[in-house]
Amino acid sequence: MENVQAWVLPAGPQDRSGGPVRGELTLTRIPIASPGDHEVLVESLVGCWEANMEHALARSPVDIVRQRGEDRIVLGTCGVVRVLRTGAAVRGLREGQECLWIPFGQVDRHGYAETICAYDAPGSPGLLAERMVVPADRLVPLPADGRHPVERWAPFARYFTAWDNWRVTSRCWRSQVDDAWDEQPLVLGWGGGVVFAELELARREGFRTAMVSGRDSRLKEIAASGAIAVDRREFPDLDYLRAKESTDPDAMDRYRASEARFLEIVGELSGGHGVSVFLDNLGGGLHRATMKSLAREGVVSTVGWKTGMRLWNLRATECISRHIHVHTHAWRLQDAPRIRDVMQETGWLPDIADGPVTPFARVPELAETYRRDDFDTYFPLFSGAGRG
Structure with missing residues (x-):
């Protein structure tokens, strides 16, 4: 048993009648056991804030x-680790090897995650600890050629998630529409790094792609990636729930004006047909506009719920329009090596090797910047304790 440095999150107060009390990370030392026969001791190298x-x-x-x-728990679900010591029964891993840590707790019979380590899997570790012990089958070695630096691999969970969601979404869309297209179908997305990664896969399949953002730096990044950058500031009041709940008598009129402008832009991009595939990882007050913009035989796909967990649909309208709703989460455990190989061979990784990496000692600052949504990048990185 040894003690290692870690940022921990304590439990909140039991009484939530006044609403949740935001937690704070505390730097302390926590005990970790030696690895068992089928376990590995690893150290955190670079993580990505999720x-x-x-x-x-x-x-x-x-x-x-x-x-x-x-x-208390230790957070940190996505990043690169280095093997320090392996259990007696572990094969295929060696000391010093750099690996992707697959943060799956319980998986179902098909290999999909039911719980996530460093989040809802009881007793699980996280990358905000200096070192941790993990099952050997949750490690995927990085390619030995070092073609891509570990910083580019650190946000891999967003890319693995994007790969899995697009695999399902594309098949759903094709199930109703012939492959012989007379024009490029439009894939539109709003969200973060997962959507950004997914749109590249859509472009490779011949779709026309677009992504929404209200920040100049991200609009520039979207355009540079090959997607059409749609400026969120052209429809600033596109939040139906906020307008509906507002006491301002003009709020709903402003919403309708923003909705009309958004649908006008969609019409221009899609030749009047609407969005063939909408990657909506936001939801909430934007969901109404998402559904209004969707083409017949369209697919709305989500792998996240950043601004709203509950959605409302008129079933009759969705049936008549032949809309398919896709909901996925993470990826299959057995697909991890395959996705890694796709990333390695095609260079489908974020171009962030020279971007800033928050030192381990300043992780709470990173958390606060993320809360305020002040990052220009879709992939905010932090270093492990051993790297500063």
Whole structure:
């Protein structure tokens, strides 16, 4: 048993009648055991801040620490680790090897994650610890040629998730539409790094792609990637729920004006047909506009719920329009090596090797910047304790 440095999140107060109390990370030392026969001791190298880490700090939709029945947990679900020591029965891994850590707790019979380590999997570790012990079958070695630096691999979970979601989404769309297209179907997305990664896969399949953002730096990045950049500021009041709940008598009129402008832009991009595939990882007050913009035989796909977990649809309209709704989460465990190989061979990784990496000692600053949505990048990175 040894003690290692870690940023921990304590459980929130039991009384939530006044609403959730945001959590704060505390730097301390925690005990870790030696690896068992089928386990590996690893150290964190580079991690990527994920939306579930913000959900945990905000204690929304739940206090995940209390849900796990623990006093404190260590966050950090996505990144690269280095093997320090292997258990007696471990084969195929060696000391010093750099690996992707697959943060799956319980998986179902098809290999899909039911719980996620460093989030809702009880007793699980996270990358905000200096070192941790993990099952050997949750490690995927990086290619030995070093073609891509570890910083580009650190956001791999967004890309693995994008690969899996697009695999399902594309098949659903093709199930109703012949492959002999008379024009390029439009794939439109709003969200973050997962959508950004997914649009590249859509372009490779021949779709026309577009992504929405209200920030100049991200619009520039979207355009540079080959997608059409759609400026969110052209329809600033496109939040139906906010308008509906507002006491301002003009709020709904402003919403309708923004909705009309958004649908006008969609019409221009799609030749009047609408969005063939809408990658909507936001939801909430934007969902109404998403559904209004969707083409017949269109697919709306989500792998996230950043601004709203509950959605409302008119079933008759969705049936008549032959809309398919896709909901996925993470990827299959057995697909991880295959997705890694696709990324390695095609260069389908974020171009962030020279971007800033937040030092381990300043992780709370990164968390606050993420909360305020002040990052220009879709992939905010932090270094492991051993790298500063």
